[in-house]
Amino acid sequence: MRTTTSGVSRRTVLAGLGAGAAAMAVAPRVALADKAATDEAIAKILGGVKAQDGKVKIQLPQIAENGNTVPFTVSVDSPMTEASYVKAIHVVAEGNPSPQVASFTFTPTGKATVSMRMRLGKTQDVRAVALMSDGTAWEARQEVKVTIGGCGG
């Protein structure tokens, strides 16, 4: 009967090696933003204000075949008058090399809707945070499944 002297079976060793190799294979070339880093970035932008869910609507495709140009529209429920308007909208992406996408600064004019196109490196959540003139903050998020990443190179 064969025994393992070290107490470590051949199978455990192989499994360990396999897992290690797999980890190496998926290790990103660049440090990616994650949820914690994104939370931190948002907290820094808001400076102590806590964002509540609501008022903000973020429109994105559910599946983006090309991560190089993913259209997005953010709109906020606000009258946009001197008395009550959206001061800023911040868009952040959780799975890009760095979470910042864009920040928009508004004045009491028009309506609080803005559209652009962004790059997404992989499937991830995109978040929009609105800062209002009354000091409150509101947030919305949506997941986008990315087929081909847009940070290539």
Add this chain to the structure above:
Amino acid sequence: MPTPRVKIPASAAKGEVFEVKTTIDHDMESGQRKDKDGKPIPRKIINRFVCTYNGKEVFSADWAAAISANPYLSFFLTATESGTIEMKWHEDGGQVFAASQAITVN
């Protein structure tokens, strides 16, 4: 030389909310890519956009490397008075590209 394109109605009723659509030809080089020798290509993006209406700043944006090439932007303004709407795109390194258009408000 990037060419900005701006679409604004030539005239609007006082108090009317109108859409401003703009694009500018630009690679928005993210700084994440490498050339064929494996050397990183330095970042060069348009990092700031500012819109003024008769000299008053009404909308601005700060952009990161995650904005797509040839940045397209749409936003909304209220027609308050006849005059000029001016837009400026600020590139990394300090170069500025500008476009402006007249609007008649009646």
